[in-house]
Amino acid sequence: MKRSITLATILILGLQAFSLQAQELANFSFGRQRPVVSPEIQNDSVTFRLKADYATIVKLSGSWMSNPYSGSIDMTRGENNVWEVKIPLPEPEIYTYNFLVDGVAVNDPQNVLVQRDGARYLPMLMVPGERTENYGEAKLHGTVSHPWYDSEILGMSRRLSVYTPYGYEKNPKKKYPVLYLLHGAGGDEEAWISMGRAAQILDNLIEKGLAEPMIVVMPNGNPGQQAARTLNIPEKQIDRRSEKYRDAYVRSLCTEIVPFIEKNFRAIAKPESRAIAGLSMGGGHTISASILYPQLFDYICPLSAAGSATPEQLATLKKAGVKLYFLACGNSDFLFKGAEEMHAKLDGQGFKHEYFVSEGGHTWANWRLYLNTFAQKLFK
Amino acid sequence: MKRSITLATILILGLQAFSLQAQELANFSFGRQRPVVSPEIQNDSVTFRLKADYATIVKLSGSWMSNPYSGSIDMTRGENNVWEVKIPLPEPEIYTYNFLVDGVAVNDPQNVLVQRDGARYLPMLMVPGERTENYGEAKLHGTVSHPWYDSEILGMSRRLSVYTPYGYEKNPKKKYPVLYLLHGAGGDEEAWISMGRAAQILDNLIEKGLAEPMIVVMPNGNPGQQAARTLNIPEKQIDRRSEKYRDAYVRSLCTEIVPFIEKNFRAIAKPESRAIAGLSMGGGHTISASILYPQLFDYICPLSAAGSATPEQLATLKKAGVKLYFLACGNSDFLFKGAEEMHAKLDGQGFKHEYFVSEGGHTWANWRLYLNTFAQKLFK
Numbered sequence: 001m002k003r004s005i006t007l008a009t010i011l012i013l014g015l016q017a018f019s020l021q022a023q024e025l026a027n028f029s030f031g032r033q034r035p036v037v038s039p040e041i042q043n044d045s046v047t048f049r050l051k052a053d054y055a056t057i058v059k060l061s062g063s064w065m066s067n068p069y070s071g072s073i074d075m076t077r078g079e080n081n082v083w084e085v086k087i088p089l090p091e092p093e094i095y096t097y098n099f100l101v102d103g104v105a106v107n108d109p110q111n112v113l114v115q116r117d118g119a120r121y122l123p124m125l126m127v128p129g130e131r132t133e134n135y136g137e138a139k140l141h142g143t144v145s146h147p148w149y150d151s152e153i154l155g156m157s158r159r160l161s162v163y164t165p166y167g168y169e170k171n172p173k174k175k176y177p178v179l180y181l182l183h184g185a186g187g188d189e190e191a192w193i194s195m196g197r198a199a200q201i202l203d204n205l206i207e208k209g210l211a212e213p214m215i216v217v218m219p220n221g222n223p224g225q226q227a228a229r230t231l232n233i234p235e236k237q238i239d240r241r242s243e244k245y246r247d248a249y250v251r252s253l254c255t256e257i258v259p260f261i262e263k264n265f266r267a268i269a270k271p272e273s274r275a276i277a278g279l280s281m282g283g284g285h286t287i288s289a290s291i292l293y294p295q296l297f298d299y300i301c302p303l304s305a306a307g308s309a310t311p312e313q314l315a316t317l318k319k320a321g322v323k324l325y326f327l328a329c330g331n332s333d334f335l336f337k338g339a340e341e342m343h344a345k346l347d348g349q350g351f352k353h354e355y356f357v358s359e360g361g362h363t364w365a366n367w368r369l370y371l372n373t374f375a376q377k378l379f380k
Numbered sequence: 381m382k383r384s385i386t387l388a389t390i391l392i393l394g395l396q397a398f399s400l401q402a403q404e405l406a407n408f409s410f411g412r413q414r415p416v417v418s419p420e421i422q423n424d425s426v427t428f429r430l431k432a433d434y435a436t437i438v439k440l441s442g443s444w445m446s447n448p449y450s451g452s453i454d455m456t457r458g459e460n461n462v463w464e465v466k467i468p469l470p471e472p473e474i475y476t477y478n479f480l481v482d483g484v485a486v487n488d489p490q491n492v493l494v495q496r497d498g499a500r501y502l503p504m505l506m507v508p509g510e511r512t513e514n515y516g517e518a519k520l521h522g523t524v525s526h527p528w529y530d531s532e533i534l535g536m537s538r539r540l541s542v543y544t545p546y547g548y549e550k551n552p553k554k555k556y557p558v559l560y561l562l563h564g565a566g567g568d569e570e571a572w573i574s575m576g577r578a579a580q581i582l583d584n585l586i587e588k589g590l591a592e593p594m595i596v597v598m599p600n601g602n603p604g605q606q607a608a609r610t611l612n613i614p615e616k617q618i619d620r621r622s623e624k625y626r627d628a629y630v631r632s633l634c635t636e637i638v639p640f641i642e643k644n645f646r647a648i649a650k651p652e653s654r655a656i657a658g659l660s661m662g663g664g665h666t667i668s669a670s671i672l673y674p675q676l677f678d679y680i681c682p683l684s685a686a687g688s689a690t691p692e693q694l695a696t697l698k699k700a701g702v703k704l705y706f707l708a709c710g711n712s713d714f715l716f717k718g719a720e721e722m723h724a725k726l727d728g729q730g731f732k733h734e735y736f737v738s739e740g741g742h743t744w745a746n747w748r749l750y751l752n753t754f755a756q757k758l759f760k
Contacts, residue, residue: 054483056436103434104481105489112499112609119492121501137613140537145525147549157520169527169644229492233517264549 036082038110039097039125046125047086048097050075050108055101058083062097062125064090072100092129093365094197096122116194118186119229134372138203140166144193148227149260153252156236159227160257161189163199163216164265165206175266177379178215180253180297181371182278182285184306188228189220192371195364201372212379214275217261221282223249247292250285254293272323275299275378279367280306280335294320299378301326302342303370304333304362311345318351324377325353328370330360416462418490419477419505426505427466428477430455430488435481438463442477442505444470452480472509473745474577476502496574498566499609514752518583520546524573528607529640533632536616539607540637541569543579543596544645545586555646557759558595560633560677561751562658562665564686568608569600572751575744581752592759594655597641601662603629627672630665634673652703655679655758659747660686660715674700679758681706682722683750684713684742691725698731705733706754710740 038049048060061072075083083099096115099106107114108123115122126132142165148157165176181198183191192198198216205211220227223245224236238245262269276297278286283305290300291313300322309317325346329339343355356373358366418429428440441452455463463479476495479486487494491503506512522545528537545556561578563571572578578596585591600607603625604616618625642649656677658666663685670680671693680702689697705726709719723735736753738746 050484052482052484054437056482057434101484101486102432102436102482104430104432104486106481106484106486107501109485109500113612114501114610120489121487121494137611141528141539141607143525143527145523145527147523147525148521148546159521166528169640227521230494231517232493260549 036110038108041089041127044089045086046089046127047084048075048099048108049082049084049110050099050101050106051080051082052101053081055081055083057100057102059100060085060087060097061100061105062090063095064093064097064125075099090125090127092127092131094132094135094368095125095127097125098122116190116230118188131369134201134204135197135368136204137200138207140207141203142166142199142206143168144199146189147260147264149257151252151256153248153256154223154236154238156226158220158225158252159189159231160220160260161193161218162261162265163193163202163218165202165213165215167213168215168266172266175268176213176215177273177275178217178261178265178267179275179277179299179375179378180217180219180257182221182253182276182282183218184221184278184280184282184304187282188222188225189218190228190230192216192218196371197368198371201368202375205372205375211375214375214379215261215265215267217257219253219257221249221278221285223252247288250288250292253285254289254296258296271295271298271321273298273379275301275324277301277303277326277371277374278305279303279370280362283307290317290322298323299326300324301328301370301374303328303367304330304335305338305342306335308338308342309345311349314345314349314351318349322351324374325351326356326370326374326377327353328356328358328366328374330358330362330366332359332361333366334362416490418488421469421507424469425466426469426507427464428455428479428488429462429464429490430479430481430486431460431462432481433461435461435463437480437482439480440465440467440477441480441485442470443475444473444505455479470505470507472507472511474512474515474748475505475507477505478502496570496610498568511749514581514584515577515748516584517580518587520587521583522546522579522586523548524579526569527640527644529637531632531636533628533636534603534616534618536606538600538605538632539569539611540600540640541573541598542641542645543573543582543598545582545593545595547593548595548646552646555648556593556595557653557655558597558641558645558647559655559657559679559755559758560597560599560637562599562601562633562656562662564601564658564660564662564684567662568602568605569598570608570610572596572598576751577748578751581748582755585752585755591755594755594759595641595645595647597637599633599637601629601658601665603632627668630668630672633665634669634676638676651675651678651701653678653759655681655704657681657683657706657751657754658685659683659750660742663687670697670702678703679706680704681708681750681754683708683747684710684715685718685722686715688718688722689725691729694725694729694731698729702731704754704757705731706736706750706757707733708736708738708746708750708754710738710742710746712739712741713746714742 040047058075059072065071075085111123113124224238226233274297283302284307286302287307420427438455439452445451455465488503493504604618654677663682664687666682667687
């Protein structure tokens with residue numbers, strides 16, 4: 001029987017370049033069985049399904065729940081041991097979820113849409129609506145590339161993610177402004193691409209004429225890392241308090257990455273064509289960069305920022321000239337107090353800025369919203 | 381208690397950009413508990429571990445097993461419900477594996493090294509040795525980018541993967557030869573990057589001076605697809621038997637992708653600087669391209685190829701001039717007979733070629749070996 005299944009699999013797969021994996025069989029639908037579909041959005045509900053022949057308890061946990069730790073909900077065993085649960089469709093947003101099979105977190109084998117958050121791969125549920133209209137694929141796509149720059153400051157070659165807009169290849173004489181877009185702690189150079197949907201958001205905004213065509217540079221903000229942990233390169237131990245490494249990443253960004261980009265991409269090398277934005281730790285990096293190099297960026301966007309500036313530093317920055325200072329935070333973010341204080345300090349200096357307060361906390365839902373918002377205000 | 385765990389998590393993660401996921405808790409190690417390490421290679425063994433509090437049966441299935449469908453092995457519940465199994469270290473190679481928790485395939489939450497095969501994400505085990513010495517990260521890295529080209533033939537914009545070698549950015553006047561590297565059925569433009577380790581293999585070979593610095597272009601060989609399914613773009617239904625779409629992908633490759641690359645990258649636009657190689661279905665595409673456009677490529681490498689050519693076609697190709705014809709197949713591949721026949725036909729034409737027969741079947745283990753082998757013979 002085992003042998004005939006193996007042969008049947010080979011026949012069914014035809015020339016498919018299969019690797020022998022139990023999962024292949026586990027998720028395979030033979031003959032009369034209806035293929036498992038998950039997740040399935042129908043009108044105002046969404047159904048999740050998982051085939052689990054020998055499980056005792058299967059639960060669903062999702063980021064739309066107010067407390068996914070305790071709030072996971074039971075699924076019901078149905079025909080052919082397909083477990084199922086139908087829930088009201090959450091508000092339009094991108095969510096992540098997983099199943100709990102007898103207590104163990106399991107990804108949805110039917111869902112090819114996966115985000116990576118650090119070391120975790122999580123299935124996505126995208127609920128359509130106005131909020132998410134720029135998060136799906138546009139008709140035309142920019143190019144995402146991963147060049148490596150040599151950092152003397154950090155003593156290593158380091159990986160970047162770079163987005164160039166659709167048309168970059170077709171217009172070999174055109175130069176573009178550049179947004180430097182920074183991730184938070186736990187993230188890496190792929191975070192804005194994977195969880196932040198940065199390429200999709202820019203593709204859609206540019207296609208609709210709502211944003212200027214721009215290059216977006218997403219570095220790795222962890223000074224000991226050459227690249228995301230998925231590449232398995234050992235991390236260097238960096239003493240961030242030492243003189244040598246103080247602000248080392250921000251210095252590398254401003255004095256190594258910016259010149260690398262302006263040499264290797266068709267970037268406009270002027271302050272009015274440079275923007276910097278970052279979330280959480282990257283919001284701190286954004287503020288530091290603006291203070292250490294006040295002449296470099298004319299557009300500055302700290303998002304849910306873990307960082308602050310003194311009134312004196314803000315006065316210096318104001319004098320250097322800023323076209324947009326976009327300060328954003330969620331009203332239930334644990335860093336909201338810091339945003340309020342920064343807002344007051346900016347007011348205290350008569351520093352013209354936009355203060356964008358959204359519902360919710362320290363989440364990618366907010367950071368996607370912020371990018372979708374401030375990207376429309378850049379380089380105009 | 382739940383609330384205190386959530387607060388503890390926030391404190392522990394500090395400013396980490398966490399999304400609320402049950403998996404985070406499920407895999408979290410508190411206080412005295414030793415963190416779970418998996419997989420752990422020690423001398424001649426490797427140990428796999430999974431924390432599963434409520435599971436009844438946990439098994440391990442891996443691609444090193446002669447039959448992973450029936451051959452999965454039991455793991456044993458240990459302290460803190462960490463299930464464990466220790467096995468003799470398989471021969472040096474890259475393997476994939478998963479756990480079976482009460483019958484459901486589960487990825488290893490401790491292992492950030494993951495391959496994507498079609499819709500499946502699979503944890504990797506890389507066993508060090510001579511066979512795999514070029515599969516890990518080199519010191520210096522080329523750039524992988526994902527540009528989109530407009531295909532008139534297929535009526536859509538389509539995503540490519542392109543590797544440019546380390547030094548490409550630093551030597552803005554240098555031009556490079558190009559290898560077009562094609563995937564098999566079930567694959568996409570990321571298959572050679574993810575499962576084939578193409579970037580690592582080229583980085584290592586170039587760093588060691590064993591291969592010429594070259595550009596490697598990896599298109600999507602499914603004519604109805606704009607991009608890998610992970611991007612969730614609906615597939616176009618293509619009638620491959622219709623006049624309009626006969627050999628449409630191969631025509632797009634040779635008359636659209638090659639010019640796109642030679643316009644947008646610093647490629648040497650000559651037959652002696654163009655190579656084509658492909659596995660399985662891509663081996664068929666390689667053979668078709670060499671027959672339909674005999675002047676285009678001087679290096680031709682069908683690997684475990686699903687395709688053939690007539691003696692007359694081979695005679696025409698021979699006349700056009702070929703610097704390397706590298707025919708490779710595993711001796712237990714279900715397509716081995718076709719390779720033997722092709723070898724005989726080439727011999728029959730007095731067509732100088734290399735016939736590379738390896739142990740094993742229709743596997744990425746073989747395709748990585750072939751790339752590592754023929755890449756050293758190109759453009760010399």
